[in-house]
Amino acid sequence: MPNNSDAVPVAPSAFSWLLLGAPVVAWSAQELVSFYVTASRCTQGQATVPRAALLDVSLLALVTTVAASIASVRRFQRLTKRSVTQIEGREPDELLALASVVLGVVLTLGVIWGALPAVLVSHVCEGGA
Numbered sequence: 001m002p003n004n005s006d007a008v009p010v011a012p013s014a015f016s017w018l019l020l021g022a023p024v025v026a027w028s029a030q031e032l033v034s035f036y037v038t039a040s041r042c043t044q045g046q047a048t049v050p051r052a053a054l055l056d057v058s059l060l061a062l063v064t065t066v067a068a069s070i071a072s073v074r075r076f077q078r079l080t081k082r083s084v085t086q087i088e089g090r091e092p093d094e095l096l097a098l099a100s101v102v103l104g105v106v107l108t109l110g111v112i113w114g115a116l117p118a119v120l121v122s123h124v125c126e127g128g129a
Contacts, residue, residue, distance in 0.1 A: 012096040019072045019100040023107040026067035030114055033057045053120055058115035067110050076101055078091030 032055050041050045076097040080088070088094070 012093045016075065016093055016096040016100065019068050019075060020078055020096060020103060022068040023065040023100075023104045026061040026068075027114075029108040030057050030061035032115060034118075051121075054115070054118035057120060058111060061111045062108065062115065065104055065108040069101065069108055072097055072100035072104050073097050 035059060037050050037053045037057075041053075076094065079091070079094050079097055080086075
């Protein structure tokens, strides 16, 4: 068994950081834009604009998070030569790819959850009072 105590750790690549950050930025942008559009347009009485804008932003965020999740799974499998169910993440790049997979899946669910009001409610400006 070789001794790896002299091995120098390799820094994760920029692509790994991109895969980690893309779902975070997409989810955050969806939440912030949704709040801004709903708050500004609903007070002006424009009931149709918020729903279309919310659906557009949610679709863009969903595409981003799903694409980053798929790319993260492929990168993890390529780095480890194992399936996702045999997770170890021993190297920094592997660990970052693994974190990207988990974060991408969780934030994809967050984007779907955040888009539900725009999908299910036809007039997002009409609240219960």
